Amino acid sequence: MNIGIVCYPTFGGSGVLATELGKALADKGHNIHFITYQQPVRLTGFSANIFYHEVRVPTYPLFDYPPYETALASTMVDVIRNHNLDLLHVHYAIPHAAAAYMAKKILQEEGRDIPVITTLHGTDITLVGKDKTYAPVVAFSINQSDAITAVSDNLRQETFRTFRIEKDIQVIHNFVDVERFTRKPIDAFRKVIAPNGERIILHASNFRKVKRVQDVIKVFQAVNQQKPSKLLLVGDGPERPGAEEMCREMGICDDVRFVGKQQDMEEIMAVADLFLLPSEYESFGLAALEAMAAGAPVVSTNAGGLPEIIEQGVCGFMADVGDVESMANYALDILMQDNRLNQFKDAARAKAKQFDIHNIIPEYETLYKQVADSRLEVAG
Secondary structure, X not given: OEEEEEOOOOOOHHHHHHHHHHHHHHHOOOEEEEEEOOOXXXXXXXXXXXXXXXXXXXXOOOOOOOOHHHHHHXXXXXXXXXXXXXXXXXXXXXXXXXXXXXXXXXXXXXXXXXXXXXXXXXXXXHOHHHOOXXXXXXXXXXXXXXXXXXXXXXXXXXXXXXXXXXXXXXXXXXXEOHHHHOOOOOHHHHHHHOOOOOEEEEEEOOOOHHHOHXXXXXXXXXXXXXXXXXXXXXXXXXXXXXXXXXXXXXXXXHHEEEEEOOOOHHHHHOOOOEEXXXXXXXXXXXXXXXXXXXXXXXXXXXXXXXXXXXXXXXOEEEEOOOOHHHHHHHHHHHHOOHHHHHHHHHHHHHHHHOOEHHHHHHHHHHHHHHHHHHXXXXXX
C-alpha cells in the first residue's frame, strides 16, 4: 500500500511511534510517505520505501502566526495526487486531523476519496483538546475520520469522557522493537557513569510539569542515602533549569547527570538498573516500555495507561501521584539485592515482549485493509 503518515517530527511519544510504525511498514514492503515540517528525529538511515515530504510555511508580514495547518493540508493534497496514496494516517489530533479533513474535502471535489485514520496519543485529548479554543475542531475532526485509534484503553475512555465521539475507537497499543533494545550494557560506558559499581537510575522525558521531574530527584535522593546510586536525566524542557537548581541545593550534583536529548536511547537504557516515571498522567508510557524492553524495571505512578504495561510487584511498582516515599521504598525493594534486581529485570523484558513491534504492526495492517476495502465498496 501507499501510506501517508502525518506526525510531529520531535522526540515526543507520538512522533516516535509514528516514525517507528512507518519504518516497520516499509520493511514489510509498503511505501511510506512522511509529511511534516522537518525530518523526524527517529527517521535515520535509508530505505527505498520511505519518502519524506517537507511542509513549507511561507512567512508573510500579513500573518502574525504562519498558517501551518493550511500549508499542511495543501502538502497532503499534493502528495496524495502525485504519489497515489491509498490512505492518510495522522498522529495526534491537533492540527493533523483537521488538516486531513480539509485535504479530504478538496480531493472529493476532484472525485477522489482518501480515507483518514486518526491515532490519538494523549495530550491531544487530555490537555490541548480540552481547551475551549480547540475543543470543537478536535471533536469534529475526530468524528470525520474514517477510523480512530488510541494507544491505550485509558486514553480511549478519556476521549469518550471528554468529547462527544460518534464512532468507535479501536485500541492499538504503543509498541517497542524489543530486539533493538535488547543490548548488553557497555561496560566502559557504565564505569564512566558508576565507577564504583553504583546502581544507575534513569528518567527520560520532555521535562514538562506533568512529568514531575522534581519527584524524580526526591526519589533518587532517598534511594541514594541507602543504596549508592547515580541518576541519568535524559531530555530537555521547561522544568530542567529548576531541576538543576534543586540538585545543587540538595548537594547531589556529583551523582546526577543531565545528558539532554538523545536519539540512541537503547544504548543509554542498556546500562539502567531502574527507570523512574512519576508523571501526573501518561496516556501509555512509551518511555517506560522501552526501558522495560532494555531490562530496566519501572517505578511509576498509577496514572493513565501505566497500569496497562506495569504489573505491580512483578516488573515494577506503581504509587499514587506525589507519593515520593512509597516510590523510594519500591525502588529500594528492587535495587538492594542483586538477585531481586535480576528477577525484576527478567520480568520487565518478558512483559515488554507482549508489546513487541511484530505483534502490533499486523493490527495496523488489518485496519488499513479494512478502511481501504470500505472505500472500494462505497465506490463500487
